Amino acid sequence: MSLAADAFVSQMAAAEPWPESATLYQPLKEDQILLSECASSLAVQAYLRMCGLPVQVVCKANAEYMSPSGKIPFIHVGNQVVSELGPIVQFTKAKGHSLSEGLDDIQRAEMKAYMELVNNMLLTAELYIQWCDDGTAAEITRPRYSSPYSWPLSTILAYQKQWEVRRKMNAIGWGGKNLEQVYEDVSQCCQALSQRLGTQPFFFNKQPTELDALVFGHLFTILTTRLTSTELAERVRGYGNLLSFCRRIEQTYFEDRTS
Amino acid sequence: MAAPDELFVWEGDWGLPSVNSDCLVLLAYAQFSGAPLKVHKVCNPWRCPGGAIPALRTAHKEALWRPSDIIIHLRKQKYNADFDLSAKEAADSLAFIALIQQKLTPAVLYALWVEPKNYVEVTRRWYAEHMSFPLSLFLPGRMQRHQLDTLRLLRGDASLEASEELEKELYGDATDCMDLLAQRLGTQKFFFGDSPSSLDAFVFGWLAPILKCKLPNGKLQQHLKSLDNLHAFCANILLIYFPNNSAPRSGRSDECRDPEHVPNRRTKQFLSALAALGAMLSYALLTGMVSVQHGHKGAVEHSGLSHPHQDDDEDD
Numbered sequence: 001m002s003l004a005a006d007a008f009v010s011q012m013a014a015a016e017p018w019p020e021s022a023t024l025y026q027p028l029k030e031d032q033i034l035l036s037e038c039a040s041s042l043a044v045q046a047y048l049r050m051c052g053l054p055v056q057v058v059c060k061a062n063a064e065y066m067s068p069s070g071k072i073p074f075i076h077v078g079n080q081v082v083s084e085l086g087p088i089v090q091f092t093k094a095k096g097h098s099l100s101e102g103l104d105d106i107q108r109a110e111m112k113a114y115m116e117l118v119n120n121m122l123l124t125a126e127l128y129i130q131w132c133d134d135g136t137a138a139e140i141t142r143p144r145y146s147s148p149y150s151w152p153l154s155t156i157l158a159y160q161k162q163w164e165v166r167r168k169m170n171a172i173g174w175g176g177k178n179l180e181q182v183y184e185d186v187s188q189c190c191q192a193l194s195q196r197l198g199t200q201p202f203f204f205n206k207q208p209t210e211l212d213a214l215v216f217g218h219l220f221t222i223l224t225t226r227l228t229s230t231e232l233a234e235r236v237r238g239y240g241n242l243l244s245f246c247r248r249i250e251q252t253y254f255e256d257r258t259s
Numbered sequence: 260m261a262a263p264d265e266l267f268v269w270e271g272d273w274g275l276p277s278v279n280s281d282c283l284v285l286l287a288y289a290q291f292s293g294a295p296l297k298v299h300k301v302c303n304p305w306r307c308p309g310g311a312i313p314a315l316r317t318a319h320k321e322a323l324w325r326p327s328d329i330i331i332h333l334r335k336q337k338y339n340a341d342f343d344l345s346a347k348e349a350a351d352s353l354a355f356i357a358l359i360q361q362k363l364t365p366a367v368l369y370a371l372w373v374e375p376k377n378y379v380e381v382t383r384r385w386y387a388e389h390m391s392f393p394l395s396l397f398l399p400g401r402m403q404r405h406q407l408d409t410l411r412l413l414r415g416d417a418s419l420e421a422s423e424e425l426e427k428e429l430y431g432d433a434t435d436c437m438d439l440l441a442q443r444l445g446t447q448k449f450f451f452g453d454s455p456s457s458l459d460a461f462v463f464g465w466l467a468p469i470l471k472c473k474l475p476n477g478k479l480q481q482h483l484k485s486l487d488n489l490h491a492f493c494a495n496i497l498l499i500y501f502p503n504n505s506a507p508r509s510g511r512s513d514e515c516r517d518p519e520h521v522p523n524r525r526t527k528q529f530l531s532a533l534a535a536l537g538a539m540l541s542y543a544l545l546t547g548m549v550s551v552q553h554g555h556k557g558a559v560e561h562s563g564l565s566h567p568h569q570d571d572d573e574d575d
Contacts, residue, residue: 108442109439109440110351110354110443112435112439113355113357113439114354116358117353117354117358119361120361121357167412168413168415171408173327188353191350193350195346195350196350196351
C-alpha cells in the first residue's frame with residue numbers, strides 16, 4: 001500500500017470504530033489455498049484474535065485478484081480494503097488497537113527484525129518448496145492453484161505463476177539453492193526463533209505481539225499441512241519450545257474453532 | 260594451506276574500499292574474521308570468474324558469487340567473525356541481517372540505480388568512467404536494467420518505475436530500518452560489544468555508500484547523518500579496518516571528479532580522431548566531392564579507346 005494511501009487510511013480509520021461486519025478474504029480452503037497463503041492468512045487471523053477484533057473469514061476463488069496488492073490475505077473493514085500483515089497492523093493501530101505499545105525502543109527494533117527474519121526465511125522457503133521443487137509443484141501446487149479454472153487457462157495461469165516465483169528466487173539469490181540448503185535455512189531460522197523465545201510464554205514475555213501472530217501462522221501451517229515430504233515439518237518439530245508455543249496460542253485464541 | 264582464496268570486488272572511490280555494497284560486506288567480513296584473502300579490485304566483470312562481481316575463487320579453483328555463500332565458505336575455513344556470540348546474539352544477528360535485506364537493500368538499490376538523477380549523474384558516470392571502452396557503452400545500462408528487475412521482483416510489481424510515491428515508500432522503510440539499527444546499537448562500539456561480527460559487516464556495507472556517496476538526491480544520507488551513533492559507527496570501521504583507503508584514496512577520487520582528468524585518455528583521443536575522420540570521409544563521398552573510380556578493369560580491356568572518362572560514366 002502506498003504511503004499517501006496509508007496516511008489517508010489512518011486518518012479515516014481513526015474516525016470509525018471496528019465494525020462487526022469486518023471480513024477477511026482468502027482462497028478456497030479445501031481445494032485451492034497454498035501453504036504460504038494459508039500461513040499468511042492464519043497469521044492475520046491470529047493477530048486480529050489477539051487484538052480481540054472480530055472478523056469473518058470468507059473464501060473466494062479469485063481472492064488473489066481481489067486483493068489491492070495481489071497478495072493474500074486482505075481484510076475489508078467498513079469501506080476500506082487492506083492487505084498483508086504489516087499494513088493491517090498499521091491499520092488497527094490507527095483504530096487504537098495495538099499489541100506492541102508496551103515494548104521499549106530496543107524491543108520494538110528486535111520485534112521488527114524477527115518479523116523480517118520470518119518473512120525472509122520461512123516465507124521464502126515455503127514459496128521455494130511450493131514452486132521450485134518440481135515434485136511438489138507438479139503434484140500439489142499447480143493443480144491446487146489452478147483448480148478453479150478450466151483448461152487451458154488453468155495451465156497457463158499455473159505456469160505463469162511458477163515462472164514469476166522462480167524469477168523472484170533468482171533475483172534474491174535463492175535460485176541456485178537445492179532443497180537441502182533450503183531446509184537448512186528453515187532449521188537456522190527455527191533455531192534463532194527458539195533461542196529468542198527461550199522459556200517465555202510469548203516472544204516478549206507475557207503479552208503477545210504481532211511477531212507471535214506471524215510465527216504462529218507460519219509454524220502452525222507448516223506443522224499441519226501435508227506435502228509430498230514431511231521433511232519441512234520435521235525440521236520444525238525439532239524445537240520443543242516452538243511446538244508448545246504453537247499449541248499454547250492455538251488453545252488460547254482458536255479454542256472455539258478447531259480446524 | 261595452498262594458495263589463498265581470491266576475492267574480486269569493484270574498485271573503491273569516495274573514500275570507500277569498494278563502491279558496491281555486497282563487496283563492502285565481504286571486505287569488512289574478511290577484515291573482521293582475519294581471513295587472508297587476495298583481493299583484486301577490478302572494473303571489468305568479464306575478467307572475473309563467472310563474469311560477476313563480487314566473486315570468490317577458492318584455492319580449489321571453485322567460484323562462488325553469492326555473499327552469503329562466500330561467508331559460509333570462509334566460516335567453514337574457521338574464519339568466523341561470529342565465534343564469540345552467544346546463541347541468543349547469533350539469533351539477533353540473523354534477524355537484523357534479515358531486516359537489512361528486506362528494508363534497507365531495496366532503498367539503496369533504488370537510490371543508486373533507479374532514481375533518474377542519481378543514476379545519470381553519479382552511478383552511470385562512475386561505472387562508465389571506470390570501465391574500459393566498449394564495455395562502458397553498454398554495461399552500466401545493462402547493470403541498471405538488472406537492478407531494476409531485481410527491485411521489481413522484490414516488490415512483486417512488474418511495472419514498477421521511478422516515482423515519488425515509490426521513493427517515499429522505500430525511503431520510509433529504509434529510514435525506519437536505520438532508526439531501528441541506531442536504537443539497537445545504542446552507545447556500543449559494535450552491535451555485540453567490543454568486537455565486530457557479521458551483522459556489523461552487513462550494516463557497514465549497506466550504510467557506508469549512502470554516507471560517502473554524494474548523490475544529487477541525498478535524502479537517505481541526510482537521515483543517516485542525523486543518527487550520530489550509526490554515522491560514527493561507519494566512520495569508525497573505515498578508520499580502523501580500512502585505514503589506507505580513507506586517506507589517500509579520497510585524494511584520488513577528487514582527482515577523478517576533476518573534469519580535466521579522463522581515464523583511458525589515449526584510447527579516447529585515438530577513437531574520436533578515427534570517428535571524425537570517418538565522418539569527414541563519408542561526407543565527402545556522399546556529396547560527390549571525392550569519387551572512387553570503378554572502371555579500372557574496363558579501362559584496361561578497352562585500352563584502345565581514347566576517352567577513359569566516358570567509359571567511367573557508362574559504368575556508373
